[in-house]
Amino acid sequence: LEFVSSQVATAIERKRIEEKIRYLSFHDALTDLYNRAYFEEELKRYNFPRYYPLSVMMVDINGLKVINDTLGHYEGDKLLQHFASLLNSISRKGDVITRLGGDEFAILLPSTTSQEAHRICERIRKICEEDSIKPICLRPSIALGDATQKGEYQNTEALLKEADKRMYQDKNKNKVKETFQ
Secondary structure, three states: OHHHHHHHHHHHHHHHHHHHHHHHOOEOOOOOOEOHHHHHHHHHHHOOHHHOOEEEEEEEEOOHHHHHHHHOHHHHHHHHHHHHHHHHHHOOOOOEEEEEEOOEEEEEEOOOOHHHHHHHHHHHHHHHHHOOEOOOOEOOOEEEEEEEEOOOOOOHHHHHHHHHHHHHHHHHHHHHHHHHO
């Protein structure tokens, strides 16, 4: 009887570990958002005319390195977790929210026009401007860029590059604003 119960316990533990490995293969361990591998798979799956217009949004948290260097990685991790929670709270059913790595996030927006994607960007920006992470009162400053596939991009790489380019334009525009304030 002891042998059987030992075998059952081992099998249960093995099953639990396998489920955790499967979960982590498509999720970011820190934020519980989807990871880059999952995002890339979903982007391929959604890149068909029946899901067009297909919008992609790139989001970058500004100043994470400074936060990590001055306040410590624990506070930087809290900021990433808090920001992930913010994104989840305003996402729509069917949106794919991803932490690509570091301070970069991507959101896949199936059946979303360029105008709708811009509105979502502005909603995220507004929420971040109004939000404050206690107790140190951090406000996540972000850069956003989006691009929409209506059939003109031959591959998803071009779509991502366009969204990424727009995000960096936004980041540079905000750096100029901060310089003159």
